[in-house]
Amino acid sequence: MQTVERMAPLQDEMIALRHHFHAHPELGLEEYNTSKLVASLLEGWGYKVSTGIGQTGVVGSLSNGSGRKSVGLRADFDALPIFEETGLAYTSKTPGLMHACGHDGHTAMLLAAAKYLSESRQFDGTVHLIFQPAEENYGGAKLMIDDGLFNRFPCDAVFGMHNMPDIEAGVFGFKEGSLFANAEGFEVTLTGVGGHASTPEVTHDPIVAGASIVMALQTLVSRNLDPMEAGVVTVGVFQAGRASNAIPQSAKLTVDARAFTTEVADLLKRRIPEVIRLQAESFGVQATLTPMTGYPVLVNDVAMTQFARKVAVDMVGKTRVIDLKRPYTGAEDFSYMLQQRPGSYLVLGAQHKTSQPLHHPGYDFNDQVLLTGAAYWADLARDFLLSA
Numbered sequence: 001m002q003t004v005e006r007m008a009p010l011q012d013e014m015i016a017l018r019h020h021f022h023a024h025p026e027l028g029l030e031e032y033n034t035s036k037l038v039a040s041l042l043e044g045w046g047y048k049v050s051t052g053i054g055q056t057g058v059v060g061s062l063s064n065g066s067g068r069k070s071v072g073l074r075a076d077f078d079a080l081p082i083f084e085e086t087g088l089a090y091t092s093k094t095p096g097l098m099h100a101c102g103h104d105g106h107t108a109m110l111l112a113a114a115k116y117l118s119e120s121r122q123f124d125g126t127v128h129l130i131f132q133p134a135e136e137n138y139g140g141a142k143l144m145i146d147d148g149l150f151n152r153f154p155c156d157a158v159f160g161m162h163n164m165p166d167i168e169a170g171v172f173g174f175k176e177g178s179l180f181a182n183a184e185g186f187e188v189t190l191t192g193v194g195g196h197a198s199t200p201e202v203t204h205d206p207i208v209a210g211a212s213i214v215m216a217l218q219t220l221v222s223r224n225l226d227p228m229e230a231g232v233v234t235v236g237v238f239q240a241g242r243a244s245n246a247i248p249q250s251a252k253l254t255v256d257a258r259a260f261t262t263e264v265a266d267l268l269k270r271r272i273p274e275v276i277r278l279q280a281e282s283f284g285v286q287a288t289l290t291p292m293t294g295y296p297v298l299v300n301d302v303a304m305t306q307f308a309r310k311v312a313v314d315m316v317g318k319t320r321v322i323d324l325k326r327p328y329t330g331a332e333d334f335s336y337m338l339q340q341r342p343g344s345y346l347v348l349g350a351q352h353k354t355s356q357p358l359h360h361p362g363y364d365f366n367d368q369v370l371l372t373g374a375a376y377w378a379d380l381a382r383d384f385l386l387s388a
């Protein structure tokens with residue numbers, strides 16, 4: 001019998017749990033109730049539970065047999081500041097907060113796997129189930145790592161999964177190498193010398209300097225990048241001035257940069273401040289840069305991705321497994337975990353009739369894939385711990 005069939009009796013309970021999470025969303029680093037519920041369920045199933053990792057993160061650990069290997073499986077559990085418009089019976093009870101990325105489903109899937117693994121003991125070694133806060137905003141993955149995640153819970157490898165509403169339900173997607181973009185940002189303040197619009201010679205105009213910076217930044221992708229590589233540099237904010245007859249004292253810019261390899265990300269991270277500072281200097285204007293929270297490129301380990309792919313093929317067959325052709329332009333903080341441990345991030349198709357994109361006010365996780373995802377976790381843990 002396949003794991004997914006053995007897990008079928010858990011389905012109703014796990015869907016009810018998913019709906020509970022959906023109705024009670026909590027923002028990144030404020031997931032106190034979610035975290036409490038996850039911890040108490042894990043404890044009830046015999047896991048050794050550690051809480052408060054990276055503020056609200058939870059790790060449930062369970063060992064079985066004499067195997068010495070360990071594996072980390074990660075789900076995120078934070079919601080988004082979005083007004084829900086699904087009209088569902090289990091719609092968010094907190095207006096302005098919503099599980100619009102399916103993290104309610106990710107958490108329910110990993111909990112279903114947790115319950116099954118504990119009841120069936122179909123594994124030999126140690127599983128560390130990582131329930132992570134603040135994927136959407138504060139880089140909860142990094143906060144958990146900084147809090148000693150992999151020292152306290154040594155994992156030989158770590159895996160994560162995201163539902164994708166634009167891929168057929170139950171189809172697994174894999175990609176070796178980069179899967180999510182790096183996102184980096186800077187807030188820039190340009191400080192010049194303001195004055196009357198009629199006497200520019202006694203001023204240092206931050207608007208002219210800023211305009212020149214905006215144009216110079218456009219040359220990073222066109223002139224500094226290998227033409228076969230990809231990158232994006234966007235100035236999303238340019239604020240300055242209040243009066244048409246005055247040169248202002250300062251201007252504010254924000255720069256958003258994206259890349260799909262660590263090399264390009266590093267190049268942009270180095271060149272953006274360089275271009276801004278030197279341009280500003282040439283206008284006698286001072287530039288102050290503050291980096292904004294950004295996530296590194298998510299790079300999947302080749303061998304671990306091949307392994308994770310094989311687990312899916314064994315489970316659902318070749319026709320239900322796809323190779324993703326290109327990386328997603330979004331960012332995902334599981335990248336930090338993959339910087340620490342070999343592993344892979346995969347996607348699970350979750351399309352349904354009324355599918356809306358992730359982060360859309362009408363989005364809802366597809367309950368029909370809950371068991372598929374949970375059974376995959378159980379098989380992955382079993383097979384990884386058995387592997388040489």
Ligand SMILES: [Zn+2]
Nearest residue numbers: 101136358359
């Ligand atoms: Zn999201």
Ligand SMILES: [Zn+2]
Nearest residue numbers: 101102103162
């Ligand atoms: Zn997400």
